[in-house]
Amino acid sequence: MSQPSIQVIAIGNAIVDVMAPCADALIDQLGLVRGGMTLVDTDRAKELYDAMGPAREISGGSAANTLAGLAALGSRCAFIGQVADDQLGEVFAHDIRAGGISFATASRAGDPPTARCLIFVTPDGQRTMNTFLGASQFLPSAALDEAAIARAEVLYLEGYLWDPEEPRAAMRRAISAARDAGRKVAFTLSDAFVIDRHGDDFRALIEAGEIDILFANHVELAALTGHEDFHLGIDALKAKVPMLVVTRGEHGAVAATGGALYEVPAVPVERVVDTTGAGDLFAAGFLHAHVNGHAPEACLKLGAICAAEIISHYGARPEANLRDLAGPLA
Template identity: 50%
Template sequence: MKKFQVVGIGNAMVDVLAHADEAFLEANGIGKGIMQLIDMERAVTLYDRIGPAKEISGGSAANTIAGVAALGGRTAYVGKVKDDQLGRIFAHDLRAQGAVYETAFAPQDSAQETGRCIVLVTPDGERSMNTYLGWSEFLSPADIDEAQMAQAEWIYLEGYRFDGPESHAAFAKAIRACKAAGGRASVTLSDPFCVERHRDAFRKMIREDMDLLFANRSELLSMYQTEDFNAALTAAAADVAIVACTEGEHGAHVLAEGQHWHVPAVPTQIIDATGAGDLFAGAFLWGLTHGHSYEAAARMGNLAASEIISHIGARPEADLAALFRQHGLI
């Protein structure tokens, strides 16, 4: 038995969550429903302008790993933060969830700071993300522990982390170490604009190295440059063994072994959509590592996503395992 069921690699961030209306987004040049990269100066300016905010450890893959840990999974995370207040908060919060986090802190005297994502939630529950990557951008191959990767049943790679000078090399090192030891690799596309920036690199990695692709509808359409969703699903299934694609209120699709399952969404009042895809992935991977079918894993994913969107923040507040039991999944 391997030490870890899932090891995630991504942007180590602290989420700053605040409510805003459409007028605020327009006045501050914020694109609705997407992730925009910003510098430290812009991050400070936006923070000063937003109303009351809630600061929660986040980062897409870290949210996924927190979900696996909340379910009792054996899990670890790799992502770079600085030895500053936000960095220490991030490390404490992730470890408190039950995940192993051993990535070395960047030094206190470095110019960059711990990354943060200012998430503005509009009344419809949609989130618009303004991301200062900070030290998370500088994840390098030196931060990848090959022995840790070899001890993973699955590794989970965050698409956002493709925005970094050494990230592709770091991912390649992790993939080699994991797969050489019999593990499997998964990736999430993260954002349609992220796909546009790195489509060729994504496509090559998916075809050559991935066993499982996570995406939502808009990301998959961007990846395969089509407006035909079924065509995008079919193209993805030709590239990778397992495709898990979410479609918001229309549920999720899983394609594997020549079959296509559609799993309905769980009706939920949306308070904050932040982290829905992250927790879908965490619950799906937990399901697979515990011997459940693809369809059951997708149902778990939808339930976990419904829990996350019912409150502010991208870390689970309810007992996910109890939720699965209530729905007869475990």
């Protein structure tokens, strides 16, 4: 097996985040699922956008956010995701390439437009996301760069993108390409609603040994395993996945691997401004340490450092110098 020239290649939604602060009352007024992620159609996206206050546009998408963190830490990264041939598509492509991430997926002509996520941030920093998937849900298998996948140490897949049929088929093909090349596959469950719809698929992938690193939060762990008790959920999966990583918000994170359980506390922050992207950046820190040969506890620690940076400001892309924060773990 040849040495990998890319450390992490990811497949995910290519989304531009549109973020605005809001009062708690607006969440109820609009009938939103507080703290969750809901898929919306064109009409609902327009209704929500019209209800927003002054907003910021920041390139996002879960896996793309993770790559932004990885690249900021110094990892060699590439992204596969579908944008439309429109202004937001150009914004997304510019932002990801400016971050040092290879992005060669061709833009898609015509409708639907590039995906966007309308994010309402309440005073406690909680984010309520409403995603119009647009062009991102039409990523075809033909768009995969299988040679790049074969050159990457880790293929990282975003659970959100499992929902639409076309990219789901593309990700299955990508898993086969990574497996054929002897590479690792990492998967993030993304949200409990995705598990509600595709949990059988995910459990089948796990049972078949197709996933080497599984990322989840405590809510997703319960949805996947059926165990509300956190430790029972860990016990149900730890023998089936070589590396199981579960975040618990302010209670820190754990990793189960090789028959051992590792745990680190959350890194304290002066004020939680916006939790958007906390899990994405945790995965970035963890994977960066992992591909650079650090032990599980150090991987968890860097994940916690990156998550703390992201929740201290608006947006899911790092603003502070992550390499400085990481210190020797970078």
